[in-house]
Amino acid sequence: FQTLSLAGSIFIDLETTGLAGGTGTIPFLVGLGFFDQQGFKIVQFFLNDLASEFKMLEELTALLQDKKFTSVISYNGKGFDLPLLETRFTLNRLRCPLSALPHLDFLFSARYLWKHKFESCRLYHLALAHLGADRAEDIPSEEIPWRYFQYLRTGDFSLVEPILYHNQEDIMSLYGVVVAGALAVGHSLENQEMEIDSLELFGLGKIWEKAGEKKKSAELYEKALSQKLPVELSVKVKKNLALYFKRCGDWEKSLQLWKDLSQNSDDLDAWRELAMYYEHQVRQPETALKLALDGLALSREINPAFEKDFEKRIDRLTKKLNGADRGQGEGEKSGQ
Known part of the structure; x- marks a missing residue:
């Protein structure tokens, strides 16, 4: 165009x-x-x-x-x-x-x-x-x-x-x-004011995303979300935006969207992304482990394809936490 x-x-x-x-x-x-x-x-x-x-x-x-x-x-x-x-x-x-x-x-x-x-x-x-x-x-x-x-x-x-x-x-x-x-x-x-409903805003976002214009696409997706989107499309848009903000390093916006998805949908990517964020970005393995356990329980109910991912994550986090506990205990003994 x-x-x-x-x-x-x-x-x-x-x-x-x-x-x-x-x-x-x-x-x-x-x-x-x-x-x-x-x-x-x-x-x-x-x-x-x-x-x-x-x-x-x-x-x-x-x-x-x-x-x-x-x-x-x-x-x-x-x-x-x-x-x-x-x-x-x-x-x-x-x-x-x-x-x-x-x-x-x-x-x-x-x-x-x-x-x-x-x-x-x-x-x-x-x-x-x-x-x-x-x-x-x-x-x-x-x-x-x-x-x-x-x-x-x-x-x-x-x-x-x-x-x-x-x-x-x-x-x-x-x-x-x-x-x-x-x-x-x-x-x-041209960022002109448009009398366009949420479904057409979503479509315009897809057009710009396909053209490689990620920033413009994200702006249109956000406008579409500000209106009422069908639940299925709303989940897609939130995931697209969460990943976009993650790539841009805007962790606050990305985190907000993943939390929204975990609370208001059955999207297991949200639980995985949240576990990754708390493990690697803010170094809170306890929170990451809890999220991974919740994700595993949900995956067993609705999508077993995610089970192995959560099980590996839980195993790694458990070992990490046990290692930290042992290190703390040894430090306390040597201090005595």
């Missing part, structure tokens, strides 16, 4: 003869959305018959080379659209002009941002949520290959007219949803 220029990007969406991909699947409609002097424009390349594929790809190449786009934006394009298009170019002994461009597959960003906020991250649902785009008259995606093959058999163009509409709506929806995501990320980058 930080380096992406929507004005220089090409939005792409394919309609194909099947959903499996591979050499037997043909993109019969290539929809492109981009900006020109008049605004946002959609151009569609339609394959009237299968024998004309080479010509369609040549025309597509000519437009792409003429416009000199700087990036590609798609929705699941890395997993489907672009590999399929590259296969068709290769089989026709042509070079795909999109392969060298930076590619934002917004499906992944959308999942980070809105996976927990919306029922579905399908493009249709996100467009409805953000844009109010109700596509009640649209055709189901699974119907598209059948309609195209019927068109090839009969020549009845009315069969594919709804596909052209569907493709246009997908491109417009993609553009609108990308803008919604870019605005949210941009506001978080």
Whole structure:
């Protein structure tokens, strides 16, 4: 988002003869959305018959080379659209002009941002949520290959007219949803006041964490916690923050979060981290041993995978304390 220029990007969406991909699947409609002097424009390349594929790809190449786009934006394009298009170019002994461009597959960003906020991250649902785009008259995606093959058999163009509409709506929806995501990320980058709920703040935190911006991510996670998060997400956020503050050396904040987790969740990492803190940071082995014993008891109830860790910790702490007791006793004897 930080380096992406929507004005220089090409939005792409394919309609194909099947959903499996591979050499037997043909993109019969290539929809492109981009900006020109008049605004946002959609151009569609339609394959009237299968024998004309080479010509369609040549025309597509000519437009792409003429416009000199700087990036590609798609929705699941890395997993489907672009590999399929590259296969068709290769089989026709042509070079795909999109392969060298930076590619934002917004499906992944959308999942980070809105996976927990919306029922579905399908493009249709996100467009409805953000844009109010109700596509009640649209055709189901699974119907598209059948309609195209019927068109090839009969020549009845009315069969594919709804596909052209569907493709246009997908491109417009993609553009609108990308803008919604870019605005949210941009506001978080500039620390602007945002009317964003805790779930979207959590999603923005995930975006920045994925980008390696740990400080920005932590700020957003803290904002999300200040609002009401579902219990499961609250635990995840507190763990992320506790580990972040630990790495930063902010033991006070880290300790507060681990204590919160130990008291209000069944997260055994909290007990382990607390035991480690009291053993190694403040040198209180008695407190560390008590925490390890409590952690062991809890692990036997809910997660035996932690048992060995706590048992080793208890054994080490017990030996350490017994050694200290012996040393103290010997010192007292020699003093007598």
